[in-house]
Amino acid sequence: MPEPIVFIVDDDEAVLDSIAELVTSVGLRASTFSSAQQFRDSFDPKQPGCLVLDVRMAHVSGPALQDELNAMSAHIPIVFISGHGDIAVAIKTIKAGAVDFVQKPYREQQLLDSINEALRRDAEARQASSNGVGFAERLATLTDRERDVLDQVVKGLSSKSIARVLDISYRTVELHRSHIMEKLRVHSLAELIRLVIERRDA
Numbered sequence: 001m002p003e004p005i006v007f008i009v010d011d012d013e014a015v016l017d018s019i020a021e022l023v024t025s026v027g028l029r030a031s032t033f034s035s036a037q038q039f040r041d042s043f044d045p046k047q048p049g050c051l052v053l054d055v056r057m058a059h060v061s062g063p064a065l066q067d068e069l070n071a072m073s074a075h076i077p078i079v080f081i082s083g084h085g086d087i088a089v090a091i092k093t094i095k096a097g098a099v100d101f102v103q104k105p106y107r108e109q110q111l112l113d114s115i116n117e118a119l120r121r122d123a124e125a126r127q128a129s130s131n132g133v134g135f136a137e138r139l140a141t142l143t144d145r146e147r148d149v150l151d152q153v154v155k156g157l158s159s160k161s162i163a164r165v166l167d168i169s170y171r172t173v174e175l176h177r178s179h180i181m182e183k184l185r186v187h188s189l190a191e192l193i194r195l196v197i198e199r200r201d202a
Contacts, residue, residue, distance in 0.1 A: 004119050005049040009033045009065070010081070011057045015104075019052055019081075022108055023115065036060035045074045048126060050099070050118035052111075055082035055089055063093055070096060075125065077118035081106060135195050138184050146183075149176040153189070154196050 006023045008030060010016045016032045023030040029049075033039040037060055039051075053062040060068075062080055069076060080093050083104040090101040099121060100114035142150065145166075152162040159173045166173070186192045 002046075002048060003029055004122065005029045005031050005047060006052060006115055006119070007031050007033065007039060007049055007076075008052045009036060009039045009057075009062070010052075010054040011035060012054070015054070015081075019111070022111065023052075026112060028115070028119075036062070036065040040065065040068065043069075043074065043076075045072075045076070048119075048122055050077040050079065050115060050122055052079050052081060052115065055080055055086070055093075056084060063089060063096070066093060066096055066098065077121045079111070079114045079118050081111070135184065135199060139199070141183050142180065146176050146180050149173060150180055150192075150196065153177065153180070154193055 006028050008016055008019045008023070009032075010019070011034055013034065016034065020030040020032050033042070036053075036057060040060075053065065055062040062078075062082075066078055069078075075097065078093070078098045080090070080098050080101045081104055082089070082101065093101055099118040102111050102114055145168075148166055149162060152165055157165065159170055159177065162173045163170045181187075181192065184192060184195070186195065
């Protein structure tokens with residue numbers, strides 16, 4: 001996978017340079033843009049990274065760009081920066097999926113912490129997406145009884161309840177669950193349920 005890039009969008013050149021310098025000083029890659037349009041024209045959803053985005057800019061504002069990216073299902077994690085204490089905008093952007101809303105003048109460590117969190121979320125989302133690739137093929141390797149057990153697991157039933165519903169022993173249910181996790185290459189019940197639900201909703 002390519003090295004992640006911190007994309008910085010701000011129409012103030014001094015702020016752009018300052019954040020880029022901060023980001024590169026801790027060994028991260030940075031790419032700067034002086035407008036939302038400029039970033040949008042070069043955006044590649046396959047490139048890992050996050051977006052540090054100014055709220056108020058000429059032509060297209062930060063929140064407007066966030067709306068456009070969400071409409072494209074381009075879920076790049078965003079850290080907003082703003083020189084204006086606009087609580088309503090902060091709440092709106094966080095509700096729309098932003099990682100953080102940092103006010104200028106920002107503390108360098110606070111901004112770096114938010115960027116690192118955004119990069120962590122991006123890496124996690126990409127890993128989950130890659131786990132979903134081939135999931136259908138792995139699902140096809142389950143036996144009929146393992147599928148029965150999986151259906152009950154996804155409904156939220158405990159092993160004891162599944163044993164009663166399927167009229168098999170608790171130990172057999174636990175054995176099937178272990179085989180299911182192994183065959184589907186998942187490490188937790190939450191991951192298993194999420195992948196099955198995502199597949200059904202696709």
